[in-house]
Amino acid sequence: MTNPSLPTELVMISAIEHxxxxxxxxxxxxxxxxxxxxxxTMRGMRMHERVDSADSAANRGMTTLRALPLWSDRYGIHGKADAVELHDHGPYPVEYKSGKRHGPHADYQLCAQALCLEEMFQTVVPRGAIYYGATRRRYEVQFTAVLQQQTIQIIAAIRAMLTQQHVPTAPNDERCPNCSLINVCMPFVVAESARLRGLQGALFIPLEAGDA
Ligand code: SF4
Structure with a gap:
């Protein structure tokens, strides 16, 4: 029997970074x-092809699970971990990114992976790492209570967006030139249409009696 208090609209972990x-x-x-x-996307796919061998491999005396399916019934999320290293202190997720670090967006994705691992392994997962291909460096992320709370809030916001089938308008700002979807999003056109709709709406505001 399903638990009615658990979320029914599942959120993909990859949606969190997006x-x-x-x-x-x-x-x-x-x-x-x-x-x-x-x-x-092609850079990202090449990077993932290198790490997604979908089997376990011994790495410096430590077992690494690759392409590990993840889920959490509690938070209603699912996805896949690029790699989970099995350290003495417990599972340690590692996410691979082809570029360099741009803010904390991937931290939320990694934190959601940790929430899944905690539920799946019934343990505490205090940290993990993001490997950036452009700098060839690992960035360690601590899963603090604040980061966990922010991640849970993002999951809730995505769930509301999916439930309502809502597509927000384009902010058309400094994020757009680096966005993989700029050609399909067309933020300049969308933002301009919204501005035009606002101007058109203002043209047809009926005059109050006595204004004429
Ligand atoms: S191009 Fe569109 S989807 Fe991408 S950052 Fe800009 S508004 Fe967002």
């Missing part, structure tokens, strides 16, 4: 199922 970067980007992918292959 939403943190731009809610519209997340909606285009997860509400409208949009995908645009370009230089950003």
């Amino acid at each position: 939403y943190s970067y731009c809610p519209r980007q997340s909606a285009l992918i997860h509400v409208e199922q949009t995908y645009d292959e370009n230089i950003f």
